[in-house]
Every structure is written in C-alpha cells, then in structure tokens.
Amino acid sequence: ELYNETVAKAFLQFYEHTAQVVWNQFMEATWNYVTNITNKNREEMLLKDMERSQHTLYFGTRAHLFKIDDFQDPDVKRMLSKLQNVYKAALPKDELQEAPAVLAGRAGARAEGQPERGLTLAPFLGLDLEEIMATSRDQEELLWAWQGWRDAVGLQVRMTFERYVQLSNKAAKLNGYKDMGAMWRSAYESDTLERDVEQLYEELQPLYLNLHTYVRRALYRFYGPQLINLRGPIPAHVLGNMWAQSWVSILDLVLPFPEKPPEDVTRIMRGQHWKPKKMFQEAEKFFTSLGLLSTPPEFWKNSMMERPTDGREVECHASAWDFYNGEDFRIKKCTEVTIEDLLSIFHQMGHIQYFLQYKNLSVIFRTGANPAFEEAVGSVITLSASSHSQLLTRGLLSRQHQDEEEEVNVLMSIALEMVAFIPFAYLVDLFRWKVFDGTIQKAVYNQEWWNLRLKYQGLCPPIPRTEDDFDPGAKFHISASMPYIRYFFSLVLQFQFHEALCKASGHVGPLHRCNIYNSKNAGKLLEDVLKLGSSKPWPEVLQKITGETKVSTKALMTYFKPLLNWLVTENVRHGEILGWPDFSCTFDKET
C-alpha cells in the first residue's frame, strides 16, 4: 500500500533537506532579533517562525499517515514518531499569530506598538539589579532591587500569562496530550517522570535542610533577630541572588573557616587582564584537552560574547545556538570578567560541543538524549574546571596546598551554587505543571508560587505579596516559556557523569578532588554519548557512560558527604531546628 516503509524513507529525506533550510532561516531571524531588538527584526522573526510552523505542520500531519508499528527500521520509526508532535503549529492560524506575543513574554514580541517602557529598561536594569542582589549587604537596598525587578518585569508577564496557559494547553491537546505539562514531560519518554523527580528530591532534601539551617544561622548573626527567625523561613532577598536560586554570592557571610578565605579568582582574572574572548578560549582548551572537537571559525566570527556598546538592545540571558547547517554555531552572552561568567561559559560551550558532535545526524535527532543531558554536558566539565587543581594549573590560584578546613570552605562555595539550587530547580515546573493541569487557578497564581517557595526552599517574601503581583514572571524561563525541570534533572545527572568520567580518567581519591582535564579516556566516553544526539532512548545512552540505566543521587551525595558531615556536626552543636516550623513570614515586627 501507499504509505509503506520505502515511501517513509523518501519522505524523511525530503523532510531532511527542506528542514535544514527552514530551520536555518528561523535561527538566523531569531538571532537577529535577540541581538538587536527592533520592531523590524521582530516582524522578520515572526515571519520565519510562521514558515517554520507551516513546514512542521505539513510534515507532521503526513507523518501520522504511516503505520509506524508495522515498520522494521528503528530509526525510521523513531524519526516518524518525533515528527508527529507539531507543538504550537497545531493551533489555528489566528491563534498561531497571537502566540509569539503571548508565549515568549519578555524575550519575544509584544502584540503591537512599542514594547513597554519598563521592558526596554528591563534588560539594562536587570544586570544592575542582579549586581546589587549579589553584592549589597544593606537589606533595605536589597529589598528595593528585589521589588523593583518584580514590578518592572513580573507584572508585565502577568497580563499575558493566563492567555499563554490557554493557548499552550490547546496546542498540547491538539497534539494528543492532556495539557502542556504532559507535552513538556514527554521529552523524557517516561510515564513516571513526576514520581521519579519527586523521589530524587526526597533523597536530596536532608542535604538541603542542613545547608538551609546553617545559612540561616549565619544570616541571623549578620542581620539579627529582627530579620531572621531561627525557627522560620529565610526572607528571599538576602540570599545573594534575585531568585535565591544560587547563594554563592553570600559565601563571605557563611564561610565555615573565615580565617582561611578562598582566593578571589575574579580579582586574579582582572589582575591578569582577562577579556571575554580569552574566557571562551579557556573553555575551548578544556574540551580539546579531552580529545573533543574544537569550534569552527564561524563560532568566533558570529558569536556575541559581550553586550554591544552601540546602543542596541539585546536579550542578555546566556544561550547557545545551532544554525542547523553543520558549520554555524554561536553563543550569545553579555560576558563580565568574573569566575561566575567563566564557569557559565563552560556550560554554554557544553551545548556547543553537543551541536558539534551530533551535526551529521538527521535534523530530527540533533537534540540531547533528553533536555537534561543537554544541560548536564557543560555542567559536568564545569565541575572539573572549577576544581582547585584545575584553577591552579591555569594560574588562577597561587596557593598550592589546601588543608582540610580550606577544603570545607571550597565545598561550601560549591554547595551554595549547587545544593541551594535543588529545591528551586524542582519547584519552577512543579508550579507550571499545576498551572497547566488546572490544580493552580489564576486567582491564586502568586499565593501558590509562594506556598511552593516556602515548602521546598524554606523562603518567605520580604514584604507582603498579593494577587496583583506575579512573582514567577520575574524568572526568565517563565517569561520566555522555557521548561525548567531539565536543570533539576541535570544537577543529579552531572554528578553521575562526573563520577563515571573520573573513573575513566583513572582518578583515585575523593570525588570532589577529581579533575578530568587532558583525559582522552574520559573524552572518548563523553564523545560516544554526545554523537548519538536523541537517536536512542536516553536510558540506553546513560548506560553507555555510567553502566546504569537509572538516574541516581548517589554520586552527588558522595561528592558532598564531607560537607554534610561538617554541617550536621555544626547544626547539632548549635542545637538548631532543622526546617521552618514557624512557617509564617514575619513582616510586622513585634519590636
């Protein structure tokens, strides 16, 4: 009959050649917009987005005509089933037109006319406010920045968020999913994803609880009892980050051994006159030291490594770009010369390495084995890049020896980045899954957001919040409709990968001292995984690198064991209450 396997192969060839052109044009137009936000560039992006949707719909509807179950070739079956999901292209034309203004919030279009004043100010405002959140120790100033950002951006997103939920769920249903949360979760090819991540979270909770309790004590010492309740949640504006998702900026307030502070790598970088380009070259050197691929000339010619100084408005959230022609790959980042940005560049270069490794696969398979794999690649390299031995080798540290207490200090700084992140990375999509499935209704969006922030992060808003606010909208990924559970999953995966790569590199000793730099064995293991893209189910890919088919928190717990021991001893010594039995947020001061 007509739609047999031979026809399917020709159909896929036809898809392949047309998709490369359509996707390349869409990426070019989107790149032009986010690196020069003007109405003209927005129009051009929307046009290319429409063409891409028409292309997706043309092939998606026809892919449903094949009886995939009768086919033999596993690749043909897998490619056809992936084509069948057409995402938002399933929407009727008029709603598809409306979608960009609604779906991509801050990063994307506004319905018509000039973008809101607050929004055009926001990107510039954003980096300065984040700087204040990281460096200020004046809680009034921190409150001003915290509230300022939410008023400037959060409220804008609120206006379109309900319509965004409607359109998203309609598109999901048209693709056969019960809601958009189910469609997002389908990227993991598992019908137990929600329970799996909940289980991982529960295994990690004791580690987070002990860190939270210790940090609360340290903040109590600095800010006093009128701000910090030792039996209650921590106010969200004093953790050194706009979303309290990373606490590394308050390391100086919580250092276990303050008489042995770690060297300030940022100061050393600036003393050595590091520039953004050198930071990218540094990250590339690490990947090539593993025998992995180097970046093509286009990367250095076309990337945007610094915020432009010609007055152009750009989207400053870092990202890596594949232009689907096998040779054009870019990073967009408003790089500052800091250790945080150097490590963030390692993360972005991990995305680029994935693009390079799978560039000869069909376009359909040019994504990570699952979205968490994409995020984990760069982050696993970062674990080695930020190790004492690596920073020493690269001349970014001068002190050779590190004694036991200095090591606890370093583990604390890594935990402030990684362990503090665990509940935040978990709750962002817990919130959105509940919004999509209707558990959380519009009337209580903000209250339910703060219920989750209290339950999982043990945080409180520093001032009373109402339903006129929309605090979730203050996070880029929510305003840009970017799924987030991938970062939670990636956090666990990156330690599992790190353990496997360290073993392959012949490392002996504690996991947190491992540095895989120059290990061709570790590089080979990683290469074998990356070049598969999404052509195989991710448990198979996970097994190739770790020997296991299940995600496990064992490696992460091993890595932080020395710190957890220290934290438990410290918290017991102070007779601390783990958790926040006083769950109320103290606004009205008794005093």
Ligand SMILES: O=C(CCC(O)(O)[C@H](Cc1ccccc1)NC(=O)c1ccccc1)N[C@@H](Cc1ccccc1)C(=O)O
């Ligand atoms: O958002 C990022 C880093 C940006 C990115 O590399 O994950 C970026 C996000 C993004 C931006 C614009 C459009 C789409 C996605 N993702 C990529 O550039 C990307 C993702 C998948 C494939 C190719 C590129 N990190 C998260 C979480 C995180 C990750 C690692 C350390 C700390 C925190 C955050 O900052 O909250």
Ligand SMILES: [Zn+2]
């Ligand atoms: Zn990423």
